[in-house]
Structures are given as C-alpha cells and as structure tokens.
Amino acid sequence: MIGFDRVTKSYDGGVRAVDELTLTIHPGEIFGFLGPNGAGKTTTIKMLVGLLRPDGGRITVSGVETLQDPLAAKRKIGYVPDQPEVYEKLTGLEYLNFIADVFLVGADARARAITRCLDQFELTDAAGDRIQSYSHGMRQKLLLTAALLHDPEVLVLDEPMVGLDPRSSHLLKEIMREHCGRGGTLFFSTHVLEVAEKLCDRVAIINRGRLIACGTMEELRADGRSLETIFLELTEK
Ligand SMILES: Nc1ncnc2c1ncn2[C@@H]1O[C@H](COP(=O)(O)OP(=O)(O)O)[C@@H](O)[C@H]1O
Numbered sequence: 001m002i003g004f005d006r007v008t009k010s011y012d013g014g015v016r017a018v019d020e021l022t023l024t025i026h027p028g029e030i031f032g033f034l035g036p037n038g039a040g041k042t043t044t045i046k047m048l049v050g051l052l053r054p055d056g057g058r059i060t061v062s063g064v065e066t067l068q069d070p071l072a073a074k075r076k077i078g079y080v081p082d083q084p085e086v087y088e089k090l091t092g093l094e095y096l097n098f099i100a101d102v103f104l105v106g107a108d109a110r111a112r113a114i115t116r117c118l119d120q121f122e123l124t125d126a127a128g129d130r131i132q133s134y135s136h137g138m139r140q141k142l143l144l145t146a147a148l149l150h151d152p153e154v155l156v157l158d159e160p161m162v163g164l165d166p167r168s169s170h171l172l173k174e175i176m177r178e179h180c181g182r183g184g185t186l187f188f189s190t191h192v193l194e195v196a197e198k199l200c201d202r203v204a205i206i207n208r209g210r211l212i213a214c215g216t217m218e219e220l221r222a223d224g225r226s227l228e229t230i231f232l233e234l235t236e237k
C-alpha cells in the first residue's frame with residue numbers, strides 16, 4: 001500500500017511542483033499516474049522513493065512513514081527511474097550483485113533471481129559486458145532486473161515503457177501484472193494513454209501539481225468517452 005497525504009513540494013521556493021497531493025494505492029491494483037510533461041509525476045515519485053524531501057505532508061509505504069523510517073520504507077520498494085543512469089564501468093552482472101548486496105539479498109535467492117531476470121529480458125549474453133556498451137533499452141531492462149532482486153512489495157516505475165522494444169514492453173506488462181497478481185503494489189507514471197487504458201485498474205491524473213481526477217477506467221469513462229478525450233479536457237489550460 002502507498003499513501004500520499006497532502007504532500008507538497010516546491011523547487012527553490014518556486015511554484016508548487018506537487019500541491020497537496022492525497023492519494024492511496026492499494027495492493028493488487030495496477031495504478032497508473034498520468035499527466036502532461038511537467039505535471040509533477042517524477043517529483044511525486046522521487047519523494048515516494050526518498051530522493052526528494054517533501055515540504056509538507058506524509059507518505060507511507062506499507063504502513064511505514066518514509067520520513068520516520070526511510071530505510072525500512074526503501075527496503076519495501078523496487079524503483080526504476082525515468083533516466084537509466086547506472087555505473088557505466090561495471091558489467092551488468094557486477095551491477096546486479098552490487099544492488100543485491102545493498103538490499104542484503106542472500107546468495108541462493110540472488111543467483112535464482114539474477115538468472116531468471118537476465119534470461120527473461122534476454123540479457124544473459126550481455127551480462128559480462130560493461131554497461132557503457134548497453135543501449136538505452138538494455139539499461140532499462142537491467143535496472144528493472146535490479147529493482148526486482150529483493151522481491152519488493154511495492155514496485156515504482158517512472159515512465160517504464162519509454163525506450164523499450166515491443167517485445168520487452170510486452171514482457172514488462174506481464175511482470176507488472178504478475179507483481180500485482182501476487183498481491184504487490186504497483187505505481188507507475190506514463191504519458192502514453194494507450195498503455196494506461198489497456199493495463200491499469202485505476203488511474204490518477206495530475207496537472208500542474210494538482211490531482212484532477214482519480215478512479216477506475218470505468219468510472220472515468222462513465223459517459224463512453226475515451227481516456228484521451230478526458231485527459232485533453234482535464235489538462236486544458
Ligand atoms: N530539479 C528541479 N529544479 C527546479 N524545477 C524542477 C526540477 N525538477 C522538476 N522541476 C519542475 O517541477 C515541475 C514538475 O516536474 P516533474 O515532476 O519532472 O514533472 P513530470 O514528471 O510530470 O514531467 C515542472 O514545472 C518542472 O519544471
């Protein structure tokens with residue numbers, strides 16, 4: 001479970017990038033966080049995963065308040081950022097082992113998870129190569145593999161479909177469904193409405209830092225309009 005309670009953030013005293021956001025994401029639901037460029041999605045996600053400190057409000061991850069016990073909260077989270085920035089000089093395998101060390105994943109579980117994920121994402125052959133030789137999509141798949149190593153309760157993905165080929169993005173959707181099927185919580189941002197429309201149980205739409213809609217696809221589409229129409233109307237200047 002993820003809870004945002006009146007969460008607010010400004011950069012350098014400017015306008016509020018996130019403005020009094022209140023939102024609950026339940027286990028087992030595929031939750032999409034939608035909004036135009038600059039709406040505040042990444043800022044929200046960075047506060048959730050502990051990379052940015054909210055100016056006000058509370059965030060809880062499976063009952064743990066992120067500011068009260070940041071380490072406990074982080075242990076529950078697997079996170080893939082929008083920019084796949086990784087240590088270029090490490091090989092893929094070295095990077096995965098490093099992340100497994102950070103999250104205290106034991107030898108057996110680690111070997112199993114690494115083998116399975118590399119195989120799933122067709123990265124096995126590249127695992128011994130330095131990350132600097134990886135394409136954007138390969139880096140993203142490596143980060144996803146790393147995020148899943150400690151079997152997190154909560155998966156947080158910032159624009160996960162960007163840069164993935166159709167096969168990988170299909171696989172990612174399966175992984176997302178699987179995660180939720182096992183009772184995990186999934187929170188991901190996207191501006192690709194087709195993805196949200198097909199995949200999500202519930203979505204929230206944020207615009208200029210404010211939550212402007214939240215509900216199931218059926219609720220939002222109550223009068224038969226497409227998500228695109230609703231999105232365009234709601235985010236109009
Ligand atoms: N590091 C930063 N410093 C100053 N302003 C920022 C910074 N990061 C984001 N912003 C501003 O905060 C707002 C929300 O940005 P962001 O959370 O990245 O939106 P999204 O992910 O929805 O595209 C935008 O107006 C953006 O210009």
Ligand SMILES: [Mg+2]
Nearest residue numbers: 041042043082
């Ligand atoms: Mg963003």
